[in-house]
Amino acid sequence: MNRKILAILLKKEISLMKRNPIIPRLIVAMPILVMLIIPLVTTLDVKNVGVAVVDNDRTELSRRIIADMDASEYLSVKGCYFSYDEAFRQVEEGVADAIVTIPKNYFKDLTNGRKPELDLKANGVNATKGTLGAQYATMSIANSLSRWQAEQGVSLSLPESATVNLYNPTLDFRHYxxxxxxxxxxxxxxxxxxxxxxxxxxxxxxxEAMNVTPVGRLEFVLSKLIPYWVVGILVITVGMCIGWLVYGLVPEGNAINIYLAAILFSLVMSGLGVFIANKSTTILQSIFVMFAFIVIFQLMSGLFTPIASMPRWAQCITYAIPPRYFIEIMRSVYLKGSTVADLWVQYMALSSFALLFCLMAGMTYKKRV
Structure with missing residues (x-):
């Protein structure tokens, strides 16, 4: 590889990128639009879940539980009723999404060492809202009991088991x-x-004019890819900064692990892009092919839909989807603080895909003289 020729070609590519009316704007706008708009639009966070409460205890503790649920940004108490039928009617009418029934003598049983259970039912029509609403209500009640015990200095027989959300205690979907x-x-x-x-x-x-020059295939392809590799790393940096400044999200692990995964995935995508370009004759043809890959990558990589919730046959296909491994690395490093040693399988998979696609790109590009 002739480094002098490569440097000249890189200078030429940078000049072309600056003169292009679309690429510089796209490079600036992409991280801003993706990191600011998409987390606000595509969110599974559920707020203002309607809760109908049946308070059969009618004690200060039960009123505290109801008040704490109503004060939560995720829950909204639609009413306190004397019978289950009245509360259930609110679910049928679509006013409430969950029913919390506080049994009679609930506070008395807690102070006497018994462990009474609250009856909690969720509306299964809107499964996501009902299920998450039930979880929010459970967490709110557990927090209320703990605070009550600390403030009043009383000994309550709290339930032995409680739900603790590891790595994302608030269940904030943006963090995911x-x-x-x-x-x-x-x-x-x-x-x-x-x-x-x-x-x-x-x-x-x-x-065609480039092909009749002494410029080698390696120098030509690298001159086309290196600027975008650099821009990709800069865009990742901008995305991390936006996540920190706007959403307060910082990686629990080392940022070097993120950049290593970004470099490997950049090689994967650039190799795939060159391969598609080598097989395409028009821009429209390459756009359609790339768009097909992008749709598959987004739908089957676990970006929006958890892989574990997919059918078994679809889960097997995801092993051949490179973004799956990059997403697993990003979420693990950000939320769990995982290291390269913990994620060596994912890093090896990305390295294998990078080698495969780069070989395919090199073999399909032919310098015609």
């Missing part, structure tokens, strides 16, 4: 989504744009 959204940035910047760049060279005929 934001690390994974960075995969969209790299797919566009390091896969989509290089493919369009190469195919545009074919349509304008400039690639």
């Amino acid at each position: 989504m934001i690390p994974a959204l960075m995969v969209v940035l790299l797919i566009i910047i390091c896969g989509f744009l290089p493919a369009l760049n190469l195919v545009s060279e074919k349509e304008t005929g400039t690639i």
